[in-house]
Amino acid sequence: MLDYPSLAALAAVVREGGFERAAAVLGVTPSAVSQRVRGLEERLGAVLVMRGQPPVPTEAGAKLCAHAERVRLLEGELAAQLPGIAGRGERSESRVTLRIAVNADSLGSWFLPAAARFAERTGALLDLVLDDEEHTAGRLRSGEVLAAVTTDPAPVQGCRTVALGALRYAATASPDFVRRHFPRGVDAEAITRAPMLRFDRRDGLQARWAGEILGAAALDAPVHWVPSTQGFVDGALAGLGWGMNPLPLVADHLGSGRLVELVPERRLGVALHWQAARIGARLLDLLSGEVMAAARANLREGQAGAG
Template sequence: MLDYPSLAALAAVVREGGFDKAAVVLGVTPSAVSQRVRALEERVGATLVVRSQPPVPTEAGARLCAHVERVRLLEGELAAGLPGLEGGGPATLRVAVNADSLGSWFLPAVARFAEATGALLDLVLDGEDHTAERLRSGEVLAAVTADPAPVPGCRTRPLGALRYVAVASPEFARRHFAAGVDPAALARAPVLRFDRRDGLQARWLREALGGAATGPTHWVPSTQGFLDASLAGLGWAMNPLALAAPHLKAGRLVELVPGRPLDVELHWQHARLGARLLDALTREVGAEARRRLEPSGGSGRGG
């Protein structure tokens, strides 16, 4: 039989990103957390977590983390129906989502879900090309991802495409693209990137204009900050059309190459549990995606 206190310690180390942080969540000492994880490793005969900063689960550790997260969800659902059970309370679903989805279309879906079910959400931000890794590691039960290949033990369904447009403020465009928007001008003009893994700007440049390189980079790790920096004239950027559209209409932003958007195909992956909460969340996410996303047929951010 599995030792669930030890499993909880392992999952907390991976989820919280360290032994000290896991100890705070579990209400024990870091030494106790370390002892529980070590005892579990001895019991299963395998290393379960690489002691790096942050700790990274091994393949065996990821499988056990995924198991314990699923057990927590099922126990939460059971406790919700049997209030007398010790430790009862709202179940929490841990979900990975990319920042642009969170900032443009995803929140209404989870708000309706939370209102209808009383469940809580623990949203984990990562690039859409990397959220599937959160599922593989057992950190989350569901994810918005650009990866269509199902993670083992998960179901996947297409959501549609999040449409991006290359935009800049009118003054920025006058300053840097007076002679037109071409690869040479874009190689000189400052560009905004979300983080070091954000390859959307370079991909749009290749597909729209055949260019090979973007220019000097400003790093802005926030969806709203990205839009605000574009409006302020800090650089040109790829912004979700849903967020940029009002500013394009008002003339506060201009599209660098009109009619050349880039569509990011998104998928919803979730654990095969048969849990009513995951099914309810899946329905809400699918319904919102049908309302807010474009039909599939493109490529997307990530490097």
């Protein structure tokens, strides 16, 4: 049988990003958390977490963390229905928290209304973990989250995958920026000289657009690093640079002329999927329903690509 207090300590270390933070959440000392994790490792004969900043679970640790988070959700749902089952002196989890991984552009454009409807219907809370859409599935594999918006269509073990549709992006800039940097038009040569906006070092949408739409072999252009979805829009409006913005966020600006597309109607689609644990939890099923409804209303059906 698994030692669930020790398993909860391991999951908290991974979820909270450290032994001290895990201790604060669990209401024990960091030494107690360390002893529980070490004891679990000794009983199982395997290293479960790599001690670093932040701690990273091993493959075995990730499987145990995923199991612990699912048990935590099911117990939380049960405690909400039967408050008396919580031990005396323990904090009753009357409001369950679901930890979900989502990419910044989905969070900033279409995901939050679904989250709000879910929270209003159920009273549950959400702990949203922000990561690149190509890496959110890794959070699911590590056991850090129960579901994720991801570009990865390969099902994570123990999860179901649903295609959500494609989030469309437009290459946008202010009219003044286009006049200053593209006086002879937007082409593969000019795009390498104009300052662009990038979210972080993993953001390759600008290079992908330049390659697919303009035929640019490489995009070695000046970069402004703007790690914010709304900041991307504001940066384009201010004339800081050009960037790939989610169409739902810039449609009004394009309609008013505050922003223009570098090449009209030539956009990219990023295919998104919803991966959620198969555990029969009512709350997770309700959240999945809201996410899929929001995707149907906001995302383009079909495959990702230019167009």
